[in-house]
Amino acid sequence: MARVSVSAGRDVQKIVDVAAHVIDRTAPPERPAADLHCVDKEDLAPGCRRVIDIHRLCAIENLDAAEEWLDSWVAGVDxxxxxxxxxxxxxxxxxxxxxxxxxxxxxxxxxxxxxxxxGLDDQALQTTGADLSRHITTLIRQAQAHLAAQVTEQVRQTVGLDTETGQAVLHSFTTRFPAPPDDERPDRRAW
Structure with missing residues (x-):
């Protein structure tokens, strides 16, 4: 579990402990949850999102407001x-x-x-082995680019193109399966 320290009352500490547990539970396996500390805002390292979120929680004076914030945060993660x-x-x-x-x-x-x-029909076999190989390789690249385009649409419909998850998935597919060059696109090349 993440280590959390606060300079607040016991009720807020309980909420912070729950938040630390949720963070540990939702942390990606390749990046374990770091130690979390509530500190003054000026002491926070830039880009330390978890610390900032916990800092916001610690800054909430009202226990009901803190619980509401935590519930909202957990709902967003879920x-x-x-x-x-x-x-x-x-x-x-x-x-x-x-x-x-x-x-x-x-x-x-x-x-x-x-x-x-x-799939090859008899007409496909009426060419040289080198031409057939080139045509098959080109079609595989086109099919992979078609797959990447479909993944982009699914990312848009689910997690969003602008999310960290969406960007990671898109990067993975577009890097591995880039759009084929113009001379290999299906509408540009007659066989």
Missing amino acids: AQASRTVELSRRVAALTGNARSRDGSITVTVGSSGALESL
């Missing part, structure tokens, strides 16, 4: 966690698809971007 779980569920169900202009080659990638299916 709501964000629910939206994140929903985003994860939606992304896990996504696939990306691409098809050659003549329909002779189709690909589907799963939510990880890995190839799940490749």
Whole structure:
């Protein structure tokens, strides 16, 4: 549990202890909750959000107001966690698809971007191995870019594009699956 120290009454200390427990429970595993201290505002390190939140709690004189603030804060954390779980569920169900202009080659990638299916008809086999390989690789990149676009929409609908969670998910997908170059886009290249 996070260590919290305050210079306030016992009732506020109890609320701060609950807040520290909630912070520990909701801290991402890769970043354990740090020690939390209520100190004067000028002593706070810049960007120390948890300390600032606990400082706000300690500054509340009325126990009812402190409990209300804490309930609101916990509800916000729970709501964000629910939206994140929903985003994860939606992304896990996504696939990306691409098809050659003549329909002779189709690909589907799963939510990880890995190839799940490749469809070739006889017309696709009427080319050289090198051309076929290039066409398949291009279609896989298009399907991955299609997947990334769908993830962007799911982020927008659930956690929001401007949230820390949303930005992290988008960065992960757009870094791994960037939009294909213009000469590989489906509407620019005839096969």
